[in-house]
Amino acid sequence: MRVNVGDLLADRDGVRVLAFAEPLPAAGDDLAFAEPVTGEITLTGTAGGVSLRGQVRAVATCVCGACLKRFGLPLTIDVAEDFGPRSVHTAAAAGSRLGAAGSPSVRGPAGEVRELSAGDFLVPVDADDMIDVTEVIRQHVVLALPIAPRCREDCPGLCPQCGADLNDGPCGCVPDAADPRLNVLRRWRA
Numbered sequence: 099m100r101v102n103v104g105d106l107l108a109d110r111d112g113v114r115v116l117a118f119a120e121p122l123p124a125a126g127d128d129l130a131f132a133e134p135v136t137g138e139i140t141l142t143g144t145a146g147g148v149s150l151r152g153q154v155r156a157v158a159t160c161v162c163g164a165c166l167k168r169f170g171l172p173l174t175i176d177v178a179e180d181f182g183p184r185s186v187h188t189a190a191a192a193g194s195r196l197g198a199a200g201s202p203s204v205r206g207p208a209g210e211v212r213e214l215s216a217g218d219f220l221v222p223v224d225a226d227d228m229i230d231v232t233e234v235i236r237q238h239v240v241l242a243l244p245i246a247p248r249c250r251e252d253c254p255g256l257c258p259q260c261g262a263d264l265n266d267g268p269c270g271c272v273p274d275a276a277d278p279r280l281n282v283l284r285r286w287r288a
């Protein structure tokens with residue numbers, strides 16, 4: 099979903115509320131999205147820029163790191179991104195240099211040096227006044243995903259001896275001396 103925000107760039111009090119409902123592409127073999135990502139996005143005109151705020155819901159199809167089964171992980175994600183017009187961004191970048199203290203700084207309109215603030219890292223709006231809302235949401239969703247997903251908090255995983263899924267009940271193996279990892283642990287404790 100690409101949105102023309104030319105009117106919001108011109109009107110600092112302008113507000114536009116969008117219903118977002120789009121499928122996201124899979125992110126690698128182990129992660130897909132079972133259904134479209136949905137939510138509500140509010141675009142607000144700021145002083146020469148646009149602020150994007152909203153909340154979306156997604157169901158990520160992940161692979162459990164313990165039992166290797168695929169499962170659906172529902173997520174609710176807050177989205178926040180600030181866009182600035184290209185000209186402001188370029189001016190800040192051109193004037194940027196390291197300050198005396200070594201911290202990043204820019205030269206202000208009156209030639210004064212000040213430290214970089216969040217405003218200097220605004221995402222520029224495309225030259226045609228377009229914002230790619232889907233890309234903003236995709237980045238927030240990917241960042242919200244757990245690094246090591248579990249199908250449930252106490253997933254027992256697979257039996258290290260026979261490979262059975264212990265979610266289906268005990269496999270009958272005796273988890274004793276047969277597992278060399280336990281021997282290592284025993285030596286360490288002795």
Ligand SMILES: [Zn+2]
Nearest residue numbers: 162165249253
């Ligand atoms: Zn699991």
Ligand SMILES: [Zn+2]
Nearest residue numbers: 257260269271
């Ligand atoms: Zn087993």
